[in-house]
Amino acid sequence: MSALDPPAWLERVGFRTLYRLADLTYALGVATPKRTVAGTYWSYEPTNPHGDDAGLAALSRLPTDATVIDAGAHVGEHSIPLAADTDRRVVAFEPNAESADRLARNAARNGLADRIDCRRAGLGDERGSLPFYRSTFSKCSAFDRDRATRWGARVAAVEEVPVYRLDDVVSGAGTGTAAGDPVAPPDAIKVDVEGHELAVLRGAAATLRTHRPLLVVEVHGAGDAGSDEDAAAGDSAARDDHAAALRSWLSERGYGVEERGDVWVCRG
Template identity: 75%
Template sequence: MSVLDTPAWLERVGFRTLYRLADLTYALGVATPKRTVAGTYWSYEPTNPHGDDPGLAALDRIPNDATVLDVGAHVGEHAIPLAADTDRRVVAFEPNGESADRLVRNAARNGLAAGTDRRLDLRRAGLGDERGSLPFYRSTFSKCSAFDRDRATRWGARVDAVEEVPVFRLDDLVEGVVAAGVDVAADATPAGDPVTPPDAIKVDVEGRELAVLRGAEATIRAHRPLLVVEVHDGTAGDDRADALRSWIAERDYDVDERGDVWVCRG
């Protein structure tokens, strides 16, 4: 192995160690307090990657009775601190079954019954710009699991399983939104009850950010929610990032880029 290969090798070892540690903390039931810009909560995760997240800080500034949609909720690192000790309603979308199960455990540790408690409503589905189903690649590094096989195999991970998961357009789910000339919220039963119009939408979906926003265009136009987007491949000149930036700007949103986190206000 050359010296030039060492950083990539160390990165792979670091991620492998991290995910094995997470498996252990969940198996043993070891929860620790996580201090964040939105308050302290308990989690079985061994690390606290979003403790000083600027997007989480922006979301926490919205009113305590607001509705927040967490698209790509993972294990609840945004959803739980935003819901805990407030009157907010957080609707969390997570297509990865393992991550969703861990979100439920973390929520329960904080006194939130995910899926039944009005403050934290878990939907085990993906969002995009078309309704149907897509193959979802379960990665051995759970955070890498994605609708894209290449992303599921980053940092030395491998695909552990492939499963078809339901995908909805957000415009098909939000109460009272009319998309393509048809009010379709009444047909949202497969993903649960119609969703309250959002005050904020957070998106972290491993490269499918633009598809999620396109599927929420009518909702965004009608309600002008705060948008917090974690951008993958977000460097200047990247085609995906440039297309995403243009789409958001064309809807009269100001984009405040904080590294990989974009805080967008209309």
């Protein structure tokens, strides 16, 4: 940890305060404008963490009638500005029921309830269902219990959620539920799935090969270790290994990577 890094306890207090504030703004119905590189929209979130996001900027340059898959849509920080004032179709996959509810509220606040197709499911490399650990820090919620308990968070609930392969959804290969209804071949896929990036992309291998969509991937490692320097070093090594495997998989499929911090903009 560098001298400028905040201590772990301070980050935990900050996260706890942020999520309690979000609970309050949603409970009171307090929406505020969020200015982003893709335009301005209204949200009940108290902060605007993706306002100058490089991946959102790349996605905003898509044609105004593009189809975008948002894997790990959270509360709509990408989906909503990309859909607003355009004819784009956004299909948002969000396995966290609480986040999906909030995404729906934010979409309705912007008049986009019928323009953003919110699917309460995950994407991966196998069709089925998995236990999803809903964290008290909602952005930490994941299919992995350890990730859901970072920074002093707790597991608020464990929910069994459906998981689809994007290839099956795009091809219409009989998923059998509304969450798996067929979608048009995507012009872009945004992935923010707390360490499961490779699983999502493996499940979309045929789509990538055939349609060559733009990819925007937020790269996560194995988790954060707080102030324990040995654990932090181990997490850093795990993240490096994960990033190397992800880069190799993309390269083998003809995708180049432009790194913008933790966000990768990948073109085939």
